[in-house]
Amino acid sequence: MIAMIGRRVMSTLMVLFGVSLVIFLLLQLVPGDPARTILGAGATEDAVAAVRAELGLDQPLPVQFLGYLQGLITGDLGRSLTINQPVTEIIIPRFQNTMVLSAAALVICVVVGIPLGILAARRQYGIFDRIAMFTSLAGASVPVYWLGLMLIGVFALNLGWFPTSGMSNPRNPEGGFGDLLSHLVLPAFAAALVPLAVIARMTRSVMVDTMEQDYIRTLRAAGVPERSIIWKHCLRNAMPPIVTVVGLQIGYLLGGVIFVEVVFSWPGLGYQLYTAITQNDMPLVQAGVLFIALVFVLVNLLADTTVGLLDPRTRRKVTA
Amino acid sequence: MLEIKNLSVEFHTDGGVVHAVRHVDLTMGEGEIRGLVGESGSGKSVTAMTILGLLGTRRARISSGQILVNGRNLLELSPAELAKVRGRQLGLVSQNALSALDPSFTIGSQLMEVIMWHRKLSRSEARKEALEALRTVSMPDPEHKLRAYQHQLSGGQRQRVVIAMALAARPQILLADEPTTALDATVQKQILDLLLQINQEFGTAILMVTHDFGVVAHMCHTVTVMRRGEVLEEGTAKHVLESPTHPYTQALIAAVPRLHAHDQAAAVPRAERRLHVFQEAAL
Numbered sequence: 001m002i003a004m005i006g007r008r009v010m011s012t013l014m015v016l017f018g019v020s021l022v023i024f025l026l027l028q029l030v031p032g033d034p035a036r037t038i039l040g041a042g043a044t045e046d047a048v049a050a051v052r053a054e055l056g057l058d059q060p061l062p063v064q065f066l067g068y069l070q071g072l073i074t075g076d077l078g079r080s081l082t083i084n085q086p087v088t089e090i091i092i093p094r095f096q097n098t099m100v101l102s103a104a105a106l107v108i109c110v111v112v113g114i115p116l117g118i119l120a121a122r123r124q125y126g127i128f129d130r131i132a133m134f135t136s137l138a139g140a141s142v143p144v145y146w147l148g149l150m151l152i153g154v155f156a157l158n159l160g161w162f163p164t165s166g167m168s169n170p171r172n173p174e175g176g177f178g179d180l181l182s183h184l185v186l187p188a189f190a191a192a193l194v195p196l197a198v199i200a201r202m203t204r205s206v207m208v209d210t211m212e213q214d215y216i217r218t219l220r221a222a223g224v225p226e227r228s229i230i231w232k233h234c235l236r237n238a239m240p241p242i243v244t245v246v247g248l249q250i251g252y253l254l255g256g257v258i259f260v261e262v263v264f265s266w267p268g269l270g271y272q273l274y275t276a277i278t279q280n281d282m283p284l285v286q287a288g289v290l291f292i293a294l295v296f297v298l299v300n301l302l303a304d305t306t307v308g309l310l311d312p313r314t315r316r317k318v319t320a
Numbered sequence: 321m322l323e324i325k326n327l328s329v330e331f332h333t334d335g336g337v338v339h340a341v342r343h344v345d346l347t348m349g350e351g352e353i354r355g356l357v358g359e360s361g362s363g364k365s366v367t368a369m370t371i372l373g374l375l376g377t378r379r380a381r382i383s384s385g386q387i388l389v390n391g392r393n394l395l396e397l398s399p400a401e402l403a404k405v406r407g408r409q410l411g412l413v414s415q416n417a418l419s420a421l422d423p424s425f426t427i428g429s430q431l432m433e434v435i436m437w438h439r440k441l442s443r444s445e446a447r448k449e450a451l452e453a454l455r456t457v458s459m460p461d462p463e464h465k466l467r468a469y470q471h472q473l474s475g476g477q478r479q480r481v482v483i484a485m486a487l488a489a490r491p492q493i494l495l496a497d498e499p500t501t502a503l504d505a506t507v508q509k510q511i512l513d514l515l516l517q518i519n520q521e522f523g524t525a526i527l528m529v530t531h532d533f534g535v536v537a538h539m540c541h542t543v544t545v546m547r548r549g550e551v552l553e554e555g556t557a558k559h560v561l562e563s564p565t566h567p568y569t570q571a572l573i574a575a576v577p578r579l580h581a582h583d584q585a586a587a588v589p590r591a592e593r594r595l596h597v598f599q600e601a602a603l
Contacts, residue, residue, distance in 0.1 A: 124378070125378065212376065213419065214414060214416045214419040214420045215419060215420055215421050215422045215423070215470075216422075217374055217376065217412070217414065217420075218412065218414060218420045218421065218422075218482060218485065219422065219430070219434070220372075220374055220403075220406065221372050221374060221406055221407075221410070221411065221412030221414075221486070221495075222406065222407045222411065222412070222434045222485045222486060222488065222489075223403050223404060223405075223406040223407025223408060223434065223437055223438060223489060224403070224407075224433060224434060224437055225400070225403050225437065226399060226403070228433070228437075233422050233424075233425070236422075236424045236425070237422065237423065237424050310424075312423065312424060312469045312471070313423075313469075313471055
């Protein structure tokens with residue numbers, strides 16, 4: 001088990017290296033010269049060359065990449081081209097806001113999606129199953145930004161139940177937890193819907209599979225009531241694949257959150273990334289994408305470790 | 321005690337309706353061991369699963385009949401009532417001994433759960449009962465086995481645990497659906513002898529589903545022969561074995577060479593001799 005975690009950590013580091021290389025190269029392909037972005041349209045060729053030299057952009061690509069990696073290891077991700085601040089200082093508070101939104105969405109996904117899948121599996125092809133699976137298929141097909149706009153239209157503008165955008169009331173920025181919660185509901189739901197639907201469908205199919213296992217029949221035949229069969233034995237055995245899917249859906253969630261943040265003006269990493277892309281602020285884009293990749297990789301490392309711990313066969317080896 | 325009257329079960333498949341069980345009648349008295357014999361697809365396992373209400377597919381439909389246990393028709397019970405009948409009046413020992421236990425829970429916790437659903441006991445009392453149940457099925461090192469997971473047990477040990485679970489609430493009837501198919505030849509006889517011992521000790525009636533007339537000869541009092549969902553013949557095991565009336569039964573009996581005296585004398589000692597050779601070689 002410990003060896004397995006060690007192997008996974010190593011491969012995680014490899015993935016992160018690969019991701020940083022890809023991000024670095026992709027941004028080389030993007031048209032636009034960072035020096036011109038900084039200086040503006042009217043700059044002279046000499047001034048542009050001087051800034052390029054200062055940023056190290058006149059160096060060959062491998063040298064630039066090494067410098068970039070060195071910065072990564074020391075926690076220096078460069079300075080923003082549009083806001084004259086270190087990138088990390090801009091990103092970390094935004095990143096926290098994104099984590100708040102993603103965590104809320106994740107809670108909705110798990111708390112609604114898994115029970116939905118279980119209830120659907122309990123009466124396979126029953127009326128609840130059919131409705132739940134049709135709705136979740138529809139839900140999984142809805143574009144996030146469209147859903148966001150619809151939610152704003154119905155629940156914020158028409159019904160007035162929730163604020164339309166932002167993370168806090170501008171007239172009362174210290175609104176406390178209740179205020180944050182009311183700002184959180186719509187964007188969290190918008191971000192949660194697609195992964196929720198996928199998790200519900202996956203849970204259902206894994207549960208249906210598990211319910212047909214021989215050991216479930218043994219327990220039924222011994223008189224164990226359906227409640228314990230479903231919520232204890234089936235769920236426990238269905239857990240590993242469900243955890244894996246939840247881990248993967250967190251990645252999808254982080255992608256969807258970018259759109260949600262733009263639609264709801266949520267001051268998070270996604271919104272910041274969107275602005276940085278439109279302004280050609282490459283160091284900021286690089287750092288933002290890297291942060292998201294980091295979270296995705298770490299979450300999946302966590303999910304895989306949990307799956308390992310859930311299996312008595314691998315868990316035993318820890319104590320042995 | 322168990323009375324099946326005119327039972328018919330059909331499966332609605334994409335290729336049409338399959339009549340798996342047709343107008344089957346079957347009775348079992350207290351302490352009786354009845355063999356239910358037939359080839360694959362003869363409807364013997366479907367009959368056993370129908371008794372437990374565990375056909376497990378929406379495609380199955382019970383089109384006629386009654387299953388009476390102590391005069392109560394199981395087909396008219398609610399799921400909750402049926403769950404109480406299972407375990408207390410009916411127990412199941414299935415054929416897939418290797419996959420018949422929940423891999424995520426220990427042997428002890430599964431046994432204790434079954435015991436606690438049927439009897440109001442504290443955890444420590446249930447644990448004692450679980451230990452006792454493992455002793456009843458002659459499990460070696462039972463204290464240690466309570467904490468084990470199924471993957472740490474051999475096939476024969478797993479089947480012993482399954483039998484212990486089926487017996488936990490002292491059912492009157494045990495349905496044994498080819499309980500030895502997944503096991504090694506040497507373990508098969510041990511499990512059959514354990515079932516015999518349980519029958520003698522607790523008076524548990526056993527419906528022994530098998531395709532092997534050797535098993536019938538070894539342990540059954542009575543036998544019912546099925547083919548294509550219908551009962552072909554039935555009677556005492558002795559009578560059917562000695563003078564089978566139906567050609568199909570004759571063919572089934574002929575398929576078990578060790579039933580004949582001269583084969584038995586030749587085959588069994590030879591196997592034992594070979595075993596001795598292996599054991600000596602291992603030493």
